[in-house]
Each structure stands twice: as C-alpha cells, then as structure tokens.
Amino acid sequence: MTDAVNHPAHYNLDPSGIECIQVARHRNFDIGNAFKYLWRLGLKKAPDREAIDSEIQDAEKAIWYIQDHITELRRKKKNAALDASRLTGHSLLGNLRSAMHEPCDRRCAHGGYVSGHLPVYSKNPARNA
DSSP states (O other), X not given: XXXXXXXXXXXXXXXXXXXXXXHHTTSOHHHHHHHHHHHTTTXXXXXXXXXXXXXXXXXXXXXXXXXXXXXXXXXXXXXXXXXXXXXXXXXXXXXXXHHHTOOOOOBOTTXXXXXXXXXXXXXXXXXXX
C-alpha cells in the first residue's frame, strides 16, 4: 500500500525508481511544478474523470507553469534593461539636454555628449577621448 500524502503512487512509478520530488525540489517554483505535471502525465487516476481528461489537464497545467516562467523571464529582462538605462543616465540626461538646449562638452561611455555631470567612462579607451 502506498502513502497517498507523503509518497503518492503517481510520483513513484518512474522505472528509474526516483521520486518526482527528488528532482523538482532543485528547480524554481514554476519549472518544478511543470516538471511535476509532466512526470505524472497519464499516471494519475482520478475517480471522477476519464484517464484521458486527467492527462489533458496535467499537460495544460505544465504549459501554464512554463508560460508563467517565460513571462517572469521577460519581465526580468525588461527590468534589467530599464535598470541599465538608468545607470548610464542616457535617456534621462539626453532628454534634459534637449529640453535645456545646453551645449555638450564631454563624450560619455553611452555615446552621448553631456554637459555638467560626472562622466561615465567606458572600458574602451577610445570612447573616453
């Protein structure tokens, strides 16, 4: 007899003998859950549904978690790009310069010319000239 709470049968049926949680716990939340639903795909028997319906639902849940992970990665990428533009000050300083029509006297690492601020130096010495 299996322990339905601590060791459900549908998590222990892999021929390798490895239990799903032994792998899933080493992933982030979304990927761990997607992995869990793919692992048990077609193995969980729900008494109130046909086996094919249970398999479809598990596949849809795995897709949902993968799509959620992709959405999170895109959000992180967008935030990283925003943070990078804030660090260089390119957009903010460029807009201020244009609004104030001030002449520029220093070429900065981001490629623009900005007057009256501390220069941001590039690792490329040619850009600091």
